Amino acid sequence: MENLKTTSLSKLADELKILGTPDNHYSIGINQNERTCILNDGKKWLVYYSERGQMTDLKEFKKFEDAKIEFLARLI
Numbered sequence: 001m002e003n004l005k006t007t008s009l010s011k012l013a014d015e016l017k018i019l020g021t022p023d024n025h026y027s028i029g030i031n032q033n034e035r036t037c038i039l040n041d042g043k044k045w046l047v048y049y050s051e052r053g054q055m056t057d058l059k060e061f062k063k064f065e066d067a068k069i070e071f072l073a074r075l076i
Contacts, residue, residue: 005040008064012038012071021075031055038071040064047071 009029016026027037031050038047045067048058061067 005064008068009038012068016075019076026071026075036071036074038067047074049074 013028016023016028025035027035027039027050029039031037031039033050033053035050036047037050037055038045040046045061045064046055046058047061047067047070048055050056059067059070061070
């Protein structure tokens with residue numbers, strides 16, 4: 001299951017590069033301040049904006065595909 005998560009996140013990063021999204025606007029798989037983040041906490045996918053260490057505008061998803069849609073909508 002971990003390899004599937006890693007592969008999905010890697011593909012997402014590749015898609016964002018193709019779209020020309022600046023990599024300092026987002027974080028994939030880890031929490032980084034002042035960025036839109038997507039990560040898996042072991043049970044669910046989280047999409048949020050990290051501001052001063054706080055998860056703001058947090059949304060939780062069971063499926064990666066749904067989290068990806070939310071994440072991309074925030075960036076593009």
